[in-house]
Every structure is written in structure tokens, then in C-alpha cells.
Amino acid sequence: MPTPPEKQRTVFFVSDRTGITAEALGRSLMSQFDGAAFRQVTLPFISDVDKANAAVARINAAGRADGVRPIVFSTIVDDAMRVIIQRSQALYLDFFAAFIGPLENELGVKSSHTVGRAHASADNAAYIQRIEAVNFALANDDGVSTRNYPKADVILAGVSRSGKTPTCLYLALQYGVFAANYPLTEDDLKRGQLPEALLPYRNKLYGLTIDPERLQQIRHHRRPNSHYSSSNQVRYEVRQAEDVFRAAGVPCMNTTLPSIEEIATTVLHQTGIKRRF
Amino acid sequence: MPTPPEKQRTVFFVSDRTGITAEALGRSLMSQFDGAAFRQVTLPFISDVDKANAAVARINAAGRADGVRPIVFSTIVDDAMRVIIQRSQALYLDFFAAFIGPLENELGVKSSHTVGRAHASADNAAYIQRIEAVNFALANDDGVSTRNYPKADVILAGVSRSGKTPTCLYLALQYGVFAANYPLTEDDLKRGQLPEALLPYRNKLYGLTIDPERLQQIRHHRRPNSHYSSSNQVRYEVRQAEDVFRAAGVPCMNTTLPSIEEIATTVLHQTGIKRRF
Numbered sequence: 001m002p003t004p005p006e007k008q009r010t011v012f013f014v015s016d017r018t019g020i021t022a023e024a025l026g027r028s029l030m031s032q033f034d035g036a037a038f039r040q041v042t043l044p045f046i047s048d049v050d051k052a053n054a055a056v057a058r059i060n061a062a063g064r065a066d067g068v069r070p071i072v073f074s075t076i077v078d079d080a081m082r083v084i085i086q087r088s089q090a091l092y093l094d095f096f097a098a099f100i101g102p103l104e105n106e107l108g109v110k111s112s113h114t115v116g117r118a119h120a121s122a123d124n125a126a127y128i129q130r131i132e133a134v135n136f137a138l139a140n141d142d143g144v145s146t147r148n149y150p151k152a153d154v155i156l157a158g159v160s161r162s163g164k165t166p167t168c169l170y171l172a173l174q175y176g177v178f179a180a181n182y183p184l185t186e187d188d189l190k191r192g193q194l195p196e197a198l199l200p201y202r203n204k205l206y207g208l209t210i211d212p213e214r215l216q217q218i219r220h221h222r223r224p225n226s227h228y229s230s231s232n233q234v235r236y237e238v239r240q241a242e243d244v245f246r247a248a249g250v251p252c253m254n255t256t257l258p259s260i261e262e263i264a265t266t267v268l269h270q271t272g273i274k275r276r277f
Numbered sequence: 278m279p280t281p282p283e284k285q286r287t288v289f290f291v292s293d294r295t296g297i298t299a300e301a302l303g304r305s306l307m308s309q310f311d312g313a314a315f316r317q318v319t320l321p322f323i324s325d326v327d328k329a330n331a332a333v334a335r336i337n338a339a340g341r342a343d344g345v346r347p348i349v350f351s352t353i354v355d356d357a358m359r360v361i362i363q364r365s366q367a368l369y370l371d372f373f374a375a376f377i378g379p380l381e382n383e384l385g386v387k388s389s390h391t392v393g394r395a396h397a398s399a400d401n402a403a404y405i406q407r408i409e410a411v412n413f414a415l416a417n418d419d420g421v422s423t424r425n426y427p428k429a430d431v432i433l434a435g436v437s438r439s440g441k442t443p444t445c446l447y448l449a450l451q452y453g454v455f456a457a458n459y460p461l462t463e464d465d466l467k468r469g470q471l472p473e474a475l476l477p478y479r480n481k482l483y484g485l486t487i488d489p490e491r492l493q494q495i496r497h498h499r500r501p502n503s504h505y506s507s508s509n510q511v512r513y514e515v516r517q518a519e520d521v522f523r524a525a526g527v528p529c530m531n532t533t534l535p536s537i538e539e540i541a542t543t544v545l546h547q548t549g550i551k552r553r554f
Contacts, residue, residue: 018542020451021301028298028352029376032388044542071383075305091383099306099370106348106368111309124491128498130537134443138415166411169446173537174297214401221405260407260450265295265321 010039010062010070014055014085016077019044025095026073038071046076052084059088079113126176129276133172133179140180141165149180149201153273156181157198157245158208159189159237160228161218163255163263167208170264176276177268189240194248206267207245207252212238214256287316287339287347291332291362293354296321302372303350315348323353329361336365356390403453406553410449410456417457418442426457426478430550433458434475434522435485436466436514437505438495440532440540444485447541453553454545466517471525483544484522484529489515491533 011030013022019042030038041062043055063069070090076082077096086092100111140148149155154171156164156179164181171177182205188195198205212235219229227233245252251270255263268275288307290299296319307315318339320332340346347367353359354373363369377388417425426432431448433441433456441458448454459482465472475482489512496506504510522529528547532540545552 018538020538020542021298021305024298025302025352025372028354029373029380032354032377032390033380033384033386034389036384036386044546071380075302077305077309091379093376093379095302095372095376096306098375099372100309102368102370103306103310103348107310107313109310109313112311113309124494127536128495131438131443131495132498134446138418138442141415165415166408166450169411170450173443173447173450217401218405218408221409259404261295261297265297269321 007066007068008037008039009068010041010059010066012055012059012062012070012072012090013040013042014046014072014074014076015042015044016047016081017044017075019075022073022075022095026093029073030071039066046081046085047078049080049084052081056084056088059085059090063089077113126277129176130173133176133276134169136178136180137165137168137172141168143180143182146197146201149204151178152180152201152204153178154206154267154271155179155198155201155204156208156267157184157194157205157241157250158210159184159215159241161215161222162208162210162241163260164208166260167255167263167267170260171267174261174264175268177273184237184241184244188244189237192240192243192247194244194250202248202250205248205250206271207241207250208255208263209238209242209245209252210254211256284343284345285314285316286345287318287336287343289332289336289339289347289349289367290317290319291323291349291351291353292319292321293324293358294321294352296352299350299352299372303370306350307348316343323358323362324355326357326361329358333361333365336362336367340366354390403554406453407450410453410553411446413455413457414442414445414449418445420457420459423474423478426481428455429457429478429481430455431483431544431548432456432475432478432481433485433544434461434471434482434518434527435487436461436492436518438492438499439485439487439518440537441485443537444532444540444544447537448544451538451541452545454550461514461518461521465521466514469517469520469524471521471527479525479527482525482527483548484518484527485532485540486515486519486522486529487531488533 013019013026015022023042046052046055059070072090072092074085074094075096104111158164160183168179168181171179216229216231216234223229253266290296290303292299300319323329323332336347349367349369351362351371352373381388435441437460445456445458448456493506493508493511500506530543
């Protein structure tokens with residue numbers, strides 16, 4: 001007799017800030033349980049008693065509706081809010097409380113238990129650097145000019161749709177890195193060589209490559225049944241781009257499987273570029 | 278007699294993936310200890326025994342150099358790597374191991390302990406949506422045309438340097454939201470009203486405002502001692518922009534203190550826009 005399917009549970013990510021960290025860690029943990037389906041709800045900005053009580057009401061209502069108790073992942077910092085959320089009829093897992101005790105012991109001081117210290121944005125210099133990095137990525141996104149390359153930390157090269165733009169933006173937002181990108185032209189691909197103008201910056205170059213099948217899917221989504229998304233064209237471009245990287249000694253990675261976060265972090269890690277935060 | 282300053286400790290963020298989550302949560306925890314200075318080192322992609330052993334060597338070396346044992350925040354999923362890192366001479370805090378047990382008990386199943394399930398990028402549809410959202414933000418960044426506004430989930434309006442562009446990009450990357458942005462023109466500000474062309478999209482508009490002093494700093498960094506960054510101009514623009522939002526009934530938030538993550542999440546939360554992941 002087949003076992004009846006487990007009831008669908010609701011998983012809550014509760015935070016006094018954005019909930020982004022609670023989501024990342026909670027999802028990573030839940031992804032370890034194959035096949036189980038979870039409804040996900042993020043409750044951000046739980047910053048006062050009323051909001052905490054409303055969160056508890058919502059958590060308990062989900063438990064009644066599901067017929068199985070919810071799971072709560074919390075990064076709540078404030079003790080007053082924590083005490084309230086903790087009283088919900090859920091499995092309560094607290095990423096903050098579990099570690100603050102051991103840290104207090106180790107450091108020999110009490111923590112401040114103050115919300116809102118995790119972000120450096122109040123720090124003007126860091127905020128401005130982050131914005132400048134984003135602007136740099138935007139202004140140097142299509143390889144029209146090498147004028148700003150002396151200021152670049154890294155220059156991503158690759159064929160159209162190999163992941164250059166989102167990786168540059170993520171490098172800017174997450175790490176404050178000044179990342180330009182250079183789309184290899186028909187001409188570069190034909191010659192199998194970097195253009196003259198790039199040679200002075202060769203040591204800043206990092207190549208992105210991608211499996212032809214995946215590239216075709218991505219391009220097909222953009223321009224269905226075009227030369228641009230044809231199997232032959234895509235295979236030709238990828239092969240030639242890899243030749244260009246090899247000939248010029250440009251390090252390169254395959255972006256087919258990793259997420260944008262992983263591509264950006266790999267570039268950082270392999271090039272040794274200094275991050276700004 | 279003043280107490281001697283505590284020795285500077287090294288804090289390690291260790292992960293078999295990017296380390297971004299370990300950093301976020303570890304930094305949030307460490308920020309609770311006022312005044313203590315920590316050297317931060319991220320060790321990402323610790324995905325085999327050799328890398329784990331090298332990480333331990335580095336952690337222990339830092340402890341010897343500092344004269345005080347390091348703190349390790351880990352999101353390592355694989356048991357084989359965890360066992361190695363755990364043996365380092367550090368305070369070892371494991372965001373994964375601490376919660377996987379309670380979850381296994383609750384769900385009544387063993388977890389797979391498999392690295393690399395947290396990212397949906399292998400899921401083509403989600404990857405393509407993320408890229409499409411980034412492209413949408415880029416293509417609709419300067420308000421030149423309202424042509425794509427029917428496809429927008431949200432349209433951020435505000436004066437130059439109020440945070441529109443990075444917020445749109447973050448909404449795209451983190452949540453897959455299609456966010457356009459519209460910089461209020463001299464004309465809009467003078468009239469104190471939204472332009473005709475925006476009226477059909479009024480219910481998609483969300484305003485960003487900012488304290489004049491902060492805006493002046495940001496603009497000054499860009500164009501020092503210009504009309505654009507003058508105290509009078511900045512105060513005039515902010516006042517008029519707030520009038521425009523008020524007159525048109527456009528909800529709005531102040532971006533002076535929150536981080537880009539917080540601005541993006543607040544927009545999502547207050548508008549009720551559906552995120553795509």
C-alpha cells in the first residue's frame with residue numbers, strides 16, 4: 001500500500017529586517033529533504049510587538065489550515081519579539097539565538113541585542129562605493145569603449161548571453177567590485193584572437209563560456225528560430241570564444257550550471273580581486 | 278587602570294558554496310558586539326578534503342598569529358568536510374548542523390546531506406526569468422520611454438540619485454521582479470505633477486525620496502560644487518518630488534538610512550507585488 005502523501009507544510013522566514021538571510025539558510029536546509037513540498041512565506045520587518053503578534057496569528061492559522069505544524073526560521077535579534085514568535089505553535093528554529101550565547105561566552109562580553117547593525121549603509125563611504133560600482137557596471141556593459149578599463153577591477157569577456165551582465169551587476173552589488181564586460185565580436189571570433197584594444201588589459205580579463213545547448217535555449221527564448229539562436233551559430237561562437245581565451249591565456253569558467261552568485265564568487269575567488277566589502 | 282585592548286581575532290566564513298549566507302548571518306551576529314574589531318576571511322567552495330585541510334591550516338595559522346582562537350561560521354553541508362573543519366582550533370559555529378537534526382526529527386526523514394541543492398539555477402525557467410528581469414531593469418532604467426510600462430511590476434520614481442537604479446537591479450536579481458524607473462524631470466518638478474504619460478500606470482508607481490543632506494553628499498561625490506549638488510537645488514528637488522507623490526497619491530519611502538536590500542524588500546512588502554522566486 002503506498003504511503004499517503006505528507007500534508008503540505010508552511011515554512012515561515014521571520015526577520016526584523018529583510019528576511020533575505022533567513023530565506024537563504026532556511027531554503028538551503030529545506031532543500032536537503034527531497035520530495036517534500038513546502039509553502040514558503042516570508043514575514044519581514046517584524047519590528048514591534050503588534051507585528052510579532054500578527055505574525056504568530058498567521059503562523060498558527062497556517063498550521064490549522066495545513067493540519068501540520070509550520071516550521072519557522074527566524075533571524076529575529078530583539079528579545080521582546082523573539083519571545084512572542086517563539087510562543088507560536090510551530091517548530092521554531094532561531095539562527096540568531098542559537099549562536100549568540102556561545103559567542104558571548106567566547107568573547108567574554110554581553111551582546112547588544114540591537115537590531116539594524118548588520119548593514120553598513122549608514123556608512124556613507126560604503127554606500128557611495130556600492131552605487132559607484134553599479135554605475136560602473138552599467139556604463140561599461142556593452143564593450144563600446146575601453147576608455148574606463150583602467151579603472152576596472154575585472155573585465156568579463158564572452159559571447160552574447162553567456163552571463164556577463166548579471167555577473168557584473170552582482171559583483172558590483174555584493175562585493176563593490178568594478179566590473180566591465182566585453183562581448184566578443186564577430187570579428188574577434190573569426191580571427192580567434194582578442195582585439196588589439198584589449199591587449200593592454202589582458203591581465204584583467206576573465207572569460208565566461210557556456211554549453212552550446214544551454215546557450216541555445218537562452219537565445220531561443222530571446223529570439224526564437226533565428227540565426228542567433230541556431231544550433232550551428234551557437235556552437236561556432238562557443239568554440240571560437242574558447243579558442244580566443246586559450247590563445248590569449250585568459251582564465252575562464254563555464255556558466256552553464258552555477259547560479260549568478262556562484263559565478264560572481266568564483267570570479268572573485270579565482271582572480272584574487274580585492275572586494276570592497 | 279584601563280583594560281588592555283582585546284587582541285584582534287580572525288573570523289572565518291566557511292562554505293562549500295559561495296559563503297554569502299555564512300557572511301550575512303556571521304556578520305549580523307558579530308555586529309552585536311560593539312567595539313570589537315575582527316578580521317574577516319571568507320573561504321568559499323570548500324568542496325573536497327584537500328580544500329578542507331587547507332582551510333584548517335589557514336584557520337589555525339590565524340589563531341597562532343593573532344594569539345587568540347579564531348571564530349568559524351560554517352554553512353558546510355557535506356559531513357566529510359564538516360568533520361575536518363570542526364577539528365580546527367577555533368570556536369566552530371555551524372549554521373547547518375545545528376538545525377538539520379531538529380528538522381529530521383520534525384519531518385521524520387533523514388536529509389540527503391547533498392551540496393548544491395539550494396540554487397534553482399539548474400532550473401532553466403527560473404534562470405531565464407532572472408535574466409529577463411535584469412534586462413528589463415536595464416532597458417527601462419532612465420525613463421526615456423513608457424513603452425514597456427505595461428510589462429512592469431513596479432515603476433520607481435524619484436529625483437536623480439535617490440536610489441532608483443540599484444533598487445530596480447536588486448529587485449530583479451533577488452526577486453525576479455520587473456522594475457522600471459522614472460527620474461522626475463525638471464518639468465515634472467516645476468509643475469508639481471506627474472506627466473500625462475505616467476497617469477495610466479499610476480497604480481504601479483512607487484516613490485523614493487531621500488534627505489536633502491544625504492542627497493547632497495551623494496551628488497557632491499559625483500559632481501563636486503555643481504548646481505546639481507548645491508544645497509538649494511537638492512532641497513528644491515526633494516520638496517517638489519514629495520509634492521508630486523502626495524498630489525498623485527503615490528506611496529513613497531525615504532531611502533536615506535536603509536540599505537539597497539531593505540529598500541527593495543520594503544517596496545515588495547508595501548506594494549504587495551508578487552515575487553517570482
